[in-house]
Amino acid sequence: MSTATTRHHVAVIGAGAAGLVTARELRREGHEVVVFERGNQIGGTWVYNPDVESDPLGMDPNRYVIHSSLYDSLRTNLPRECMGFRDYPFIKRDEKGRDSRRFPSHREVLMYLKDFAANFGIGELVRLETEVVIVELGEGGKWRVKSRPLKSNNERVEIYDAVVICNGHHVQPRIAHIPGINAWRGQQMHSHNYRTPKPFRDQVVVIIGGAASAFDISREIATVAKQVHIADRSIKEDKQGKVPGHDHMWLHSTIESVHGSTVVFQHGKAVSADFIVHCTGYKYDFPFLETKGIVTVDDNRVGPLYRHVFPPELAPWLSFVGLPWMVAPFSVFERQSNWIAGTLSNRIALPSKEKMMEDVQAFYSSLEASGTPKRYTHKMADLQWDYDNWVSDQCGFPAIEEWRVQMYDATSKNRVLRAESYRDVWDDDDLADQAQKDFANYLI
Ligand code: FAD
Numbered sequence: 001m002s003t004a005t006t007r008h009h010v011a012v013i014g015a016g017a018a019g020l021v022t023a024r025e026l027r028r029e030g031h032e033v034v035v036f037e038r039g040n041q042i043g044g045t046w047v048y049n050p051d052v053e054s055d056p057l058g059m060d061p062n063r064y065v066i067h068s069s070l071y072d073s074l075r076t077n078l079p080r081e082c083m084g085f086r087d088y089p090f091i092k093r094d095e096k097g098r099d100s101r102r103f104p105s106h107r108e109v110l111m112y113l114k115d116f117a118a119n120f121g122i123g124e125l126v127r128l129e130t131e132v133v134i135v136e137l138g139e140g141g142k143w144r145v146k147s148r149p150l151k152s153n154n155e156r157v158e159i160y161d162a163v164v165i166c167n168g169h170h171v172q173p174r175i176a177h178i179p180g181i182n183a184w185r186g187q188q189m190h191s192h193n194y195r196t197p198k199p200f201r202d203q204v205v206v207i208i209g210g211a212a213s214a215f216d217i218s219r220e221i222a223t224v225a226k227q228v229h230i231a232d233r234s235i236k237e238d239k240q241g242k243v244p245g246h247d248h249m250w251l252h253s254t255i256e257s258v259h260g261s262t263v264v265f266q267h268g269k270a271v272s273a274d275f276i277v278h279c280t281g282y283k284y285d286f287p288f289l290e291t292k293g294i295v296t297v298d299d300n301r302v303g304p305l306y307r308h309v310f311p312p313e314l315a316p317w318l319s320f321v322g323l324p325w326m327v328a329p330f331s332v333f334e335r336q337s338n339w340i341a342g343t344l345s346n347r348i349a350l351p352s353k354e355k356m357m358e359d360v361q362a363f364y365s366s367l368e369a370s371g372t373p374k375r376y377t378h379k380m381a382d383l384q385w386d387y388d389n390w391v392s393d394q395c396g397f398p399a400i401e402e403w404r405v406q407m408y409d410a411t412s413k414n415r416v417l418r419a420e421s422y423r424d425v426w427d428d429d430d431l432a433d434q435a436q437k438d439f440a441n442y443l444i
Pocket of ligand 1: 013014015016017018019036037038039042043044045046067069070071075076077078083130131132133166167168169170213288321322328329330
């Protein structure tokens with residue numbers, strides 16, 4: 001492994017929100033940074049692409065892959081105060097072309113990320129339209145990074161002391177297993193390829209999933225479709241049936257099987273349908289990473305990783321930013337990347353390899369003991385604030401703001417209380433005021 005010096009040559013893979021803040025933290029710490037970005041602009045997920053993939057289910061390994069899973073009408077599901085980085089708040093900009101709503105459209109998030117990058121001079125570190133095709137261990141514990149400019153075949157191999165992986169995890173669809181699906185006569189799509197409701201006009205559509213995308217997409221499709229049926233495995237029996245306020249949308253339990261064009265739900269209900277839309281989440285995928293089996297993805301567990309960031313065997317020279325889900329993502333990214341930057345510069349010491357492995361094993365055992373499936377290894381939900389503060393403690397980053405915790409919680413409750421209107425009606429103006437006061441510390 002590399003010898004300990006304070007300044008390292010670091011490759012960051014991806015210029016989405018995670019890669020941008022990682023580049024900033026690494027450079028602030030004095031490292032020399034190159035950010036590789038396959039797309040033609042920074043922003044990752046927030047770069048909307050109206051095109052869809054050649055395989056709408058996203059299963060064909062040879063398909064042309066589109067990175068972003070955004071749909072045209074998407075507005076954030078978190079208030080902007082909760083989304084911004086700590087010292088670069090996501091404030092309203094009352095300028096032409098900007099969306100000043102509290103839950104703005106995806107275009108506004110992209111503009112925020114571009115403002116962030118411009119403010120911290122990150123653009124000059126990014127190599128656009130450059131795909132990383134191989135990351136592997138080279139001589140003396142350094143990393144060989146092979147990249148390919150998208151517009152030429154001039155592959156380039158470079159040597160880095162450290163690699164930080166920020167490639168996002170909303171690209172490779174997970175599909176629900178449905179008995180009989182091979183003989184299904186209708187169409188199928190994963191939400192990754194949903195853009196607008198247009199293809200669903202006058203169709204009977206079955207939507208699988210109970211999370212944010214399923215909620216938004218079902219409402220939007222219902223504006224044009226003949227019928228919408230939502231299959232949500234976590235729905236309680238007393239909530240099944242017609243969705244309140246919608247005369248042609250129904251909630252069901254899991255799909256039991258499909259036959260021809262019939263979808264049979266558990267509890268015996270059946271509908272004749274044209275389309276199945278899978279809003280069933282994504283798989284972690286690192287097609288470029290070759291670690292000789294040291295890091296694997298097993299049932300959507302990326303491991304072994306010390307606190308979701310460092311593989312003990314390769315720490316701190318390989319790290320991951322942004323794996324946790326059901327979180328306020330930007331708050332996680334800035335802490336994890338500060339921890340990585342400080343560890344690489346020797347400002348922060350990691351435990352020994354053995355101690356980190358023990359910690360990972362203890363975590364896995366606790367998941368097993370509580371019956372948590374492997375695929376939920378990186379799911380945080382209520383645990384996210386303890387995690388954020390634990391990482392903060394490691395690197396001397398400020399603790400998560402109390403208003404942010406309460407606002408996230410208030411938004412989750414409001415989403416249940418006002419499912420159809422939570423983005424426009426809320427009760428937490430006091431928290432928004434506290435956030436504004438806090439932001440004043442960072443706004444000149
Ligand atoms: P990404 O934004 O996916 O960026 C990864 C980057 O890596 C991409 O630019 C990609 O091109 C690049 N890349 C990948 N592989 C390579 C390679 N081999 N070589 C070079 N470059 C590569 N979060 C919120 O906070 N609020 C919301 O309201 C919200 N809504 C969401 C709605 C949807 C539909 C989805 C899918 C996500 C939403 N999120 C939301 C979560 C969002 O994903 C995160 O906020 C965040 O933007 C993820 O950033 P990232 O940098 O980890 O990944």
